[in-house]
Structure formats: C-alpha cells, structure tokens
Amino acid sequence: MSGRPVRRRVLAEVERTGGWQAILARIARGEQIVAIARSFGVTPGFFSGLLHEDRGRHELVAEARRRASGREPLAEIAALLSGFALPTAAVAGRAVEAEAEQRKEGVQT
Numbered sequence: 001m002s003g004r005p006v007r008r009r010v011l012a013e014v015e016r017t018g019g020w021q022a023i024l025a026r027i028a029r030g031e032q033i034v035a036i037a038r039s040f041g042v043t044p045g046f047f048s049g050l051l052h053e054d055r056g057r058h059e060l061v062a063e064a065r066r067r068a069s070g071r072e073p074l075a076e077i078a079a080l081l082s083g084f085a086l087p088t089a090a091v092a093g094r095a096v097e098a099e100a101e102q103r104k105e106g107v108q109t
Contacts, residue, residue, distance in 0.1 A: 010040050010050060020057055027064040 014023060026036055037047035052058045 006042065006046070007050070010042055010047070013040055014050075020051075020060075023051070024060050024064045027061060028067045030068040 014020060023036060033048055033051070034044045037044040040047060051061055
C-alpha cells in the first residue's frame, strides 16, 4: 500500500460530506475540532494539520472560530486598527526624553 492512506481517506470523506466549506460551517456553529476529527476517525492533531496546511483555509478557520465565539465585531475593529502605524522607536523615545528633561527642571508630570 502506498503512503498516506489515512490522509487520502479523510480527504475523500471531507469531499463526500460537502468539502472544506461544510467543515468550516461546523466550526462556525461552534463544533469543536475534537468532535469533527472524531467523526472522521482521526486524532484532533491529525485533523488540525489537514485543516491548517493551506494558508487560505487556515485564515477561513480563524474567521469561523471568531464567528462561533461571537467576537466577530472585535475582528472587524482589529482589522480597522491594523491600518494605523505604531510609533517608531525614535518617536516613542521622545516622550521618555521629554519626561526626563521635565524631571531635571523640577516640573511635575
């Protein structure tokens, strides 16, 4: 028998049950990976490896988990905030330098 028979079997079963979209829908409804893996007769680690081996699918899994947890609005806020740049070390350091200078001069902050 050639290598990876379990992998081929699970991938074929995933396709028969509706493909990865059906799996993502199960995750979005809150079903745990442990239960999904069990339904395919494999360990959660093995199934998780299959689920996350594709970068695009990995991102879809993360989104499905956010939907299941009810944190979807927070994900939208995080995406919005990620557009803002963090201050560089030079800019962030100026506040510390100014505070130190004020202390030297005896000014309370």
